Amino acid sequence: MTLKKTPKKTTVSLGTALDIVNASSLKVRLENALAKNLPVTLVGDKVERADTAGLQLIYSFIKKVEQQGCEVTWQKPSDNLIQSSEVLGMSEQLSLA
Template sequence: MTNRTSFSCGENLDIAHANSMHQRLQKSLQKSAVIELKADKVSKADTAGLQLLAALAIEVTRRGGHLIWKKPSDTLLTTAQQLGLSQALMLENT
């Protein structure tokens, strides 16, 4: 395993992209338990997309790793706050 792997969240964190994102996240988890999420381009986020990232946060923590947020967009931060997922996504101090 490497020290850290980067993952681009892209523009859409939504149900339409959840399956492909899940597959890409699984590959990232195989590489490292420390995942840097590049989220500066997120312009659309919904419950399904953020639930997937919350599940990732749980798994990363279980493996002794952590998430590193790289410039989360205002859309992502606002949606996570509205859904009450900021803490679960480890976004509170970003």
């Protein structure tokens, strides 16, 4: 039997609130993901609330991952997440446009 080798990546779920309250704890999880030096998938399907602090953190994270030569992809970003990034004028930079 041969096992199909899937490309390695790491996934980070953003939870329901991508906001200032959870930013510090999310940063720790993102740091763990960074340490793996793998492409990252951000799962944003549950995000009900996103704010400046949360989106700024994600932006900085994406830049860092890209600096490491990896890629960040989105998985099912929620409407709320997309709308918030639009209102803050960050959807392009966050690749959510």
